[in-house]
Amino acid sequence: MVDAASAASGLNDGPVLNKHPKARCRKPMMTLTPVGSRLIHGLWVAVTLAAAAVLAALPHQVAAQVTAAKNEHSHEAQAGEVVYIPVYSHILQGERASRQPLSSTLVIHNVDPSASILITSVRYYDHTGTELKEYIDVPRSLGSFASVSFVVDIKEDRGGVGANFIVEWQAAETVVSPIVEAIMSGGMGTQGLSFLTRGKVIGTRP
Numbered sequence: 001m002v003d004a005a006s007a008a009s010g011l012n013d014g015p016v017l018n019k020h021p022k023a024r025c026r027k028p029m030m031t032l033t034p035v036g037s038r039l040i041h042g043l044w045v046a047v048t049l050a051a052a053a054v055l056a057a058l059p060h061q062v063a064a065q066v067t068a069a070k071n072e073h074s075h076e077a078q079a080g081e082v083v084y085i086p087v088y089s090h091i092l093q094g095e096r097a098s099r100q101p102l103s104s105t106l107v108i109h110n111v112d113p114s115a116s117i118l119i120t121s122v123r124y125y126d127h128t129g130t131e132l133k134e135y136i137d138v139p140r141s142l143g144s145f146a147s148v149s150f151v152v153d154i155k156e157d158r159g160g161v162g163a164n165f166i167v168e169w170q171a172a173e174t175v176v177s178p179i180v181e182a183i184m185s186g187g188m189g190t191q192g193l194s195f196l197t198r199g200k201v202i203g204t205r206p
Contacts, residue, residue, distance in 0.1 A: 080170035080205025083180045086197050089152065089159035090186075100193055102186035103154035106165050110142045112175040117142050120168045122150055127162030142169075142178070154186050170205055177201070 087104040110117050119142055122135035135150045142148055152159065167180050180199035187193040 078171075078177050078204055079174050081168070081177060081201050082203035082205075083167040083169075083199040084202045085165040085167065085180055085182050085199040087152065087159065087163045087165060087182045088161055088184050089157050089163055091161060091193070098188075100187050100191075101154050101157060102184045102193065104152040104159075104163070105183045105185075106150040106152075106167070107147055107181055107183065108142065108149075108167060108169070109147045109179040109181075110144060111177075111179055112144055112171075114144055115171060115173055115175045116144060117169050117171045117175060117178060119148065120170055121166070122168075123166045124152060124159070125164050125166065126158050127160035132158060139170075165199075167199065168205075 085106060087106070088102050089104065090099050090101045092098070093100050106122065108119060119136060119140045123131055124133045124135065125131050140148065150165075152163075165182065169178060182197050182199075183194065184197070185192070185194040
């Protein structure tokens with residue numbers, strides 16, 4: 001027979017069960033080596049510098065976009081400009097290139113709400129660049145929201161397809177640039193034609 005002491009001894013010699021089985025599943029914590037720490041620090045510094053560079057560049061990019069928008073806008077404040085306006089004394093139409101005569105009406109609109117501008121020259125050129133006519137002999141004042149027009153008659157055909165006006169204006173102070181445009185109209189028989197062109201600033205006056 002096995003006495004109680006032997007039984008107790010046998011029990012003590014057997015395997016001991018872990019009361020906390022989850023403890024055996026724990027993985028050792030990872031520790032960063034000096035090389036890994038330096039690598040992470042370097043990446044962090046690089047990201048920080050890149051972000052700072054992007055933020056520093058934003059004001060310049062915004063300023064460049066604003067400048068580009070101003071250059072594209074035709075009505076920014078100026079004290080004087082030279083404006084080129086394409087016009088057409090006729091156009092060629094159809095397979096037979098039939099000539100359709102047109103009249104041209106140049107219109108200058110002073111869109112400044114409080115100041116007058118001075119129209120100093122309105123010159124008409126043909127398609128070769130030869131000046132055909134100067135429409136004003138003396139400078140002409142144009143009040144706020146006022147307009148003035150100049151007409152090339154439909155019978156005046158010397159301008160050709162590449163005719164143009166050159167308009168020069170000045171102001172005593174910085175004003176909003178005027179709108180300068182030309183309306184072509186005409187045609188033959190029952191066919192009517194009309195279209196509009198806008199002026200392009202080719203020079204400025206201080």
